[in-house]
Every structure is written in C-alpha cells, then in structure tokens.
Amino acid sequence: MDFIYQDSYPILKDDTQYRKISSDFVKVEKLGDREILTVDPKGLELLSQEAMKDVSFMLRTAHLEKLRAILDDPEATDNDRFVAYNLLQNAAVAIQGELPSCQDTGTAIVMAKKGENVYTGVDDAEWLSKGIFNTYQERNLRYSQIVPISMFEEKNSGSNLPAQIDIYAKKGNTYEFLFLAKGGGSANKTYLYQQTKSLLNEKSMDAFIRAKIKDLGTSACPPYHLAFVVGGTSAEANLSAVKKASAGYFDHLPTTGNMAGQAFRDLEWEKRVQLICQESAIGAQFGGKYFTHDVRVIRLPRHAASCPVGLGVSCSADRNIKGKITKDGIFVEQLEVNPARLLPETAPHLEPAVEIDLDRPMAEVLAELTKYPIKTRLKLNGTLIVARDAAHARIKEMLDAGEPMPEYFKNHPVYYAGPAKTPDGMPSGSFGPTTAGRMDVYVEEFQKHGGSMIMLAKGNRTKDVTNACNTYGGFYLGSIGGPAAILAQDNILKVEVVDFAELGMEAVRKITIKDFPAFIITDDKGNDFFENL
Helix, strand or coil, X not given: CCCCCCCCCCCCCCCCCEEEEECCCEEEEEECCEXXXXXXXXXXXXXXXXXXXXXXXXXXXXXXXXXXXHHHCCCCCHHHHHHHHHHHHHHHHXXXXXXXXXXXXXXXXXXXXXEXXXXXXXXHHHHHHHHHHHHHHHCCCCCCCEEECCCCCEEECCCCCCCEEEEEEECCCCEEEEEEEECHHHHCCCEEEEECHHHCCHHHHHHHHHHHHHHHCCCCCCCEEEEEEEEECCHXXXXXXXXXXXXXXXXXCCCCCXXXXXXXXXXXXXXXXXXXXXXXXXCCCCCECCCEEEEEEEEEEECCCCEEEEEEEECCCCCEEEEEEECCEEEEECCCCCHHHHCCCCCCCCCCCEEEECXXXXXXXXXXXXXXXXXXXXXXXXXXXXXXXHHHHHHHHHHHCCCCCCHHHHHCCEECECCCCCCCCCCCCCCCECXXXXXXXXXXXXXHCCCCCEEXXXXXXXXXHHHHHHHHCCEEEECCCCCHHHHHHHCEEEEEEEECHHHHHHCEEXXXXXXXXXXXXXXXXXXXXXXXX
C-alpha cells in the first residue's frame, strides 16, 4: 500500500472578513531561500488584547442575524421571540463597550497555528497572556479563574489568568488564531461519551442523539450553536474538535470522507439533528422551536476498539473571533458594529407580566406566587440577595457547625449570579444569572432552615429541587440566560456587598431591582416547567 498523508482537518476556504489593527511589529527577512516573517512580541500582545476586547462586547453578524430570524419566523413561540428580542437588545447595549454581553466574561482561550517561517524569539504564550491580562484589567470584565493553593484551598487569581493557549505548527509564514471567551455555563455542557461500533447505524444513532440532547438542558443559555463529533484518534482529539466546531472553525471542511482519514461535515445528519432539537420543544430557554440556531456534525477517524462521541455548544454569548498575522500586518475578525439595526421597530407582543413586590415579608411573597401556574411571566421589584457556589458552600459550613442560617437568606429571594466589574457612573456591572443546577445540592437543607425559599437563576434543575419546593413551599424562578448587559443597565438599581467580601465576585450581595423579568419554573405544588416539555 502506498503512503498517504494529508491535513486531517482540511479547511477548504476562509471567507472571514478581517480588519487591520496594525501595520507595525512585522517585517520580512531573508534566510537563504526562505522568507521569514519576524514578529515583534508586542504584536502578539496587541493582537490578543484587541481580540479579547472585541469578543467581550461584540458578536458575529451571522449569529445576530439568526436571532433576528427567530423574530421573523411565524412558527417561533412567544418564548422564543421574547428571548431573541432580549438578546438583540443586550447586544445593542454591549456594543457601547462598557457592559460586556455576558457577566461571565469567561476563560480566555487561544488556539493558534504558527507557520514554520514565523519568528518571534519569545515564549509566545507569555505575550499572548499579557494582552489578555491588559484587557481584563482595563475593561469591565470579571475575574473568574480560581487557582489551587492546595488540594482543597483555592483563591481567585485576580487577573483572569491563566489562559488556555495551544499553539500548533504549520507550513508557511503566517500566524493564524482563534480566540474564545468561554463561560462556565456553556463549558460545563461539553460531554464525552465512550461508545462502540454498535452506535454506527441509523437507528442507534438517532436514538442516541435524542437521548443526549436532553443532557444539554437550558442552563448554558440557548439558542445554541451545537457541535456533535463522532470519532477521533483519541478522546482529547474528539473534544478539541467539538470546541472548534461549535465556534464555526470547521464550517468549511469537506463534506465526504476519504482513505486518508480527513475530517468531514455530514450535512444530512446536521439537518436531522437540527430537526430533533426543534422537535424537543425545549426552545430558547422557556419552550419552543429554537433550542439551536444550527448544528455541526463532524465525522473523524477512530481506533477500531474505540468510538468517542463529543457534544458541546457555543451559547447565546457566541464569543469567538479569529485573528492573523501576515507580512501585511496584524488583523482581527470584523464583528458586528451595529446590532441595533437588527431590532424590529416594535417589540414582540407578549401577554402582560405579573408584578411581584419582593419587599414584603417572605410569607406574603410566597402566598402571592402560589396563585399562579408554572410558565407565568413575572416582573420582579424590590430586594434580592445574590449568592452562588462559594457563598453557598460557606453557609453550608455554618449550618454544619450548628450556626443559624443568615437572616438575609431567609428574608429575601436568592439570585444565583456573580457580576462583572461596575463601570464608572453605573450602579452595576453586567449581572446575568448563573446556572441553577450547581446549587441543587444545597436546596433541601437550606429550605429546611428557612432559606432559599425563592430562587432566581437560569436553566433546568433536578427532581430534588422540585421535591424540596413541594415539601417546604418554595419556588424556583427562571431568568433569561444571556442578556447580562441590559439587566445591568435597565433592571438593577443598587448593589452592595453584605457578606464574604473576600470572595470577590462570589461575595454575597444585596441588590435592588425593578421590572426584572422572570418565569415561574418550579412551584410549591411539585410542578416543574421542564418536566412538561
């Protein structure tokens, strides 16, 4: 048999529109017959700084156009339109450069392909990290990276470093980049399933996909760009392909395989999976057709004894941006600069929301909520307590030590969230909800002690939460995942830290809200919205 080799991921074209950010920091030098592209490391710093700034406040035009398409689709539900409209409004706020599109400004990830004839003379990852550091220091972003001091002691790094930086070699004298800001919500919805040859038939594949789509749920802020990857020379290769596919990086792969084992897109299965997602009725967070914007199904070679299958998403904060360095200068992908142009002249028609005054005794608020069925749309006004993972763990330690539940946790609803930095002159930084499911393990015990009686967050929850609410008379209210900027601008009036200040963005806060949108998801009668889909 003849030797065969080809690029495993042959991207056939790149129709990305770039904008030039500098002609400096690059020059071409001759080394024998080679043209060497010499890059001043300050160019790497500039590129990563600019890319991470843009991707924190701007989105791709194609992504935003898909949101507008939901508003124009007569088959979209009111819930679909409500979410899509809010996300477009949010993009119009974020573009101003003060409030990032999502409060979880993410792990900074850089994937790069460095030509063999590109010379920098430095540790490239260090200079790319410097650019990322600059952006997170200078902009109103959030520090989300937790570093281990020992096995169980952790601290916030205070810089959002370390970043994930992966640099690969390629031919030529160009340097290509994909930058991502990956929030924890969507990152947590990456799955690896170790399957076998028995999956590789039409009936089994269809059943498998229908079952696994439900694993995604809504906590990662749909509508999603969904990636489904079958095969891989290793589990690690599979999951790497999932991330790149969800970012649109593999959109121009071939659509058929060959004996060299090239990766390809399966367009037929993309249509089938998209239809499965529509038929699921999960929709854009609160029921409907638009669980996904689109689907990418990638087929890879595999070991005969292994068939890894990966599933992952890019969420409504679709923060992916390409960059490149060539002899002509330094470039980043051009993102949408005027998302407001995609907003309709009038907002989608919705039935009036029920207004809930939260500044009443907890018993009165619970008595008001019990009048309404699940799916009821609410406008919340008054005081919330903000607490998430680290604060819940601290309060659990207090209860375990025989200390009482803090009064603030009993007197006010709890909002699972952690804000970005507050811009000058504003009451709040971007402040959308975090994933409710991470706090599920605390609900039964906290409600038993009189806390967490009303919870506000995003995504679906376990049966344990439904049972606890049924037993203790509690409620879980769902907020839209994604529009963190517009919530900060329009709905949050005041923010103050009240406990655990040393936890930074995970400190307990008290916030004052007006007309804060929410839905009744789980009630005190044992009903759960997502169980009915």
